[in-house]
Amino acid sequence: MRIGVVGGGQLARMLAMAAYPLGMQVTVLDASSDASAGQVADLVHGDFSDRKALGRLADASDVVTFDFENVPAASADWLAARVPVRPGARALEMSQDRIAEKELFTRLGIPTPRFAPVDGTADLEAAISVTGLPAVLKTRRLGYDGKGQRVVRDMSSAMEAVEQLGSGLVLESFVDFERELSIIAVRGMGGEVAFYPMVENLHRDGILRHSSAPATATAHAQDARDAVERLLVELDYVGVFTLELFETTDGLLANEFAPRVHNSGHWTIEGAVTSQFENHLRAVAGLPLGSTAPRGASVMVNFIGSMPDADKVLSLPGAHLHDYGKRPRPGRKLGHATLNAPAAEELDPVLARLITIARG
Ligand SMILES: Nc1ncnc2c1ncn2[C@@H]1O[C@H](COP(=O)(O)OP(=O)(O)OP(=O)(O)O)[C@@H](O)[C@H]1O
Ligand SMILES: [Mg+2]
Numbered sequence: 001m002r003i004g005v006v007g008g009g010q011l012a013r014m015l016a017m018a019a020y021p022l023g024m025q026v027t028v029l030d031a032s033s034d035a036s037a038g039q040v041a042d043l044v045h046g047d048f049s050d051r052k053a054l055g056r057l058a059d060a061s062d063v064v065t066f067d068f069e070n071v072p073a074a075s076a077d078w079l080a081a082r083v084p085v086r087p088g089a090r091a092l093e094m095s096q097d098r099i100a101e102k103e104l105f106t107r108l109g110i111p112t113p114r115f116a117p118v119d120g121t122a123d124l125e126a127a128i129s130v131t132g133l134p135a136v137l138k139t140r141r142l143g144y145d146g147k148g149q150r151v152v153r154d155m156s157s158a159m160e161a162v163e164q165l166g167s168g169l170v171l172e173s174f175v176d177f178e179r180e181l182s183i184i185a186v187r188g189m190g191g192e193v194a195f196y197p198m199v200e201n202l203h204r205d206g207i208l209r210h211s212s213a214p215a216t217a218t219a220h221a222q223d224a225r226d227a228v229e230r231l232l233v234e235l236d237y238v239g240v241f242t243l244e245l246f247e248t249t250d251g252l253l254a255n256e257f258a259p260r261v262h263n264s265g266h267w268t269i270e271g272a273v274t275s276q277f278e279n280h281l282r283a284v285a286g287l288p289l290g291s292t293a294p295r296g297a298s299v300m301v302n303f304i305g306s307m308p309d310a311d312k313v314l315s316l317p318g319a320h321l322h323d324y325g326k327r328p329r330p331g332r333k334l335g336h337a338t339l340n341a342p343a344a345e346e347l348d349p350v351l352a353r354l355i356t357i358a359r360g
Pocket of ligand 2: 256
């Protein structure tokens with residue numbers, strides 16, 4: 001089986017590494033010639049809308065998937081006319097526009113923060129009357145790692161934020177959550193669904209810092225699974241799917257979904273019977289899914305902006321280091337480490353040391 005991946009970042013790299021034992025051949029498409037996944041898989045160098053490059057990817061693949069959802073719809077459609085594309089173009093499209101995504105949540109009865117479109121300062125008063133204050137102003141498209149977002153606390157900071165972000169925005173209520181959770185599922189070609197345990201995520205400045213799995217008990221796990229099931233069926237989805245959630249005292253609110261493997265699932269490489277990467281490949285290749293059961297407790301820490309000393313990380317008990325081979329840049333995800341232990345209590349002291357090491 002030859003797998004094509006649109007996008008050659010660390011997610012594609014980890015997909016490629018999971019593909020080798022399965023005897024799969026991976027080709028990635030990326031605009032950068034030193035793409036992370038290009039170090040471990042064949043690279044087609046080109047833009048996501050470059051038809052020549054897309055054609056080379058299609059020719060090299062029996063099935064095409066994505067490590068990045070912001071692929072132009074025209075490119076996804078063009079590929080789909082030539083090779084099976086999983087998940088399909090509709091899942092990508094829905095995840096590309098925060099308003100389409102939130103309307104989909106609402107239509108499926110999945111609670112989400114109150115929201116309103118904003119295309120200029122003239123819309124602000126009406127939007128704030130829907131969301132209240134504080135609120136978060138976000139670009140509808142192309143945001144990631146908290147980029148293109150501003151928390152607004154009053155009319156004047158809202159005006160300023162609109163001036164900075166431009167048009168094509170959405171204002172949403174600021175959620176005073178207890179914690180952030182995510183749930184990762186995989187759906188096979190026959191419609192079978194398996195769920196990983198819920199993950200607790202800590203973000204700072206809009207970027208994921210740590211993920212702990214399984215999350216300590218939540219009263220809302222069934223609500224999360226129900227929401228994901230509805231989305232998977234609605235999107236006729238195949239592959240790994242992630243729903244990001246805010247847990248509040250009144251229950252869960254859906255933040256956004258990712259039609260792909262997810263940073264909050266990296267722990268599954270060492271911490272689950274079958275990793276999210278292997279299960280995504282199994283799903284898109286039409287193979288049986290593997291067990292999503294956790295092996296004990298895991299915590300993953302992202303390395304952002306700089307890589308720590310490998311010696312120090314690897315001296316910690318139960319630590320696994322992943323270096324994506326990316327050039328350092330402030331705010332860039334360069335690698336991660338996962339700690340595993342039979343029980344969560346054993347992780348705490350080691351996590352504290354890992355966090356210190358990660359800060360340099
Ligand atoms: N309405 C909100 N209320 C409170 N916090 C929020 C809200 N929206 C976003 N955040 C915070 O900012 C983080 C990033 O937001 P969001 O997931 O919308 O952005 P993103 O840029 O698409 O991030 P990524 O792609 O990295 O998940 C959230 O995980 C959360 O910590
Ligand atoms: Mg997010």
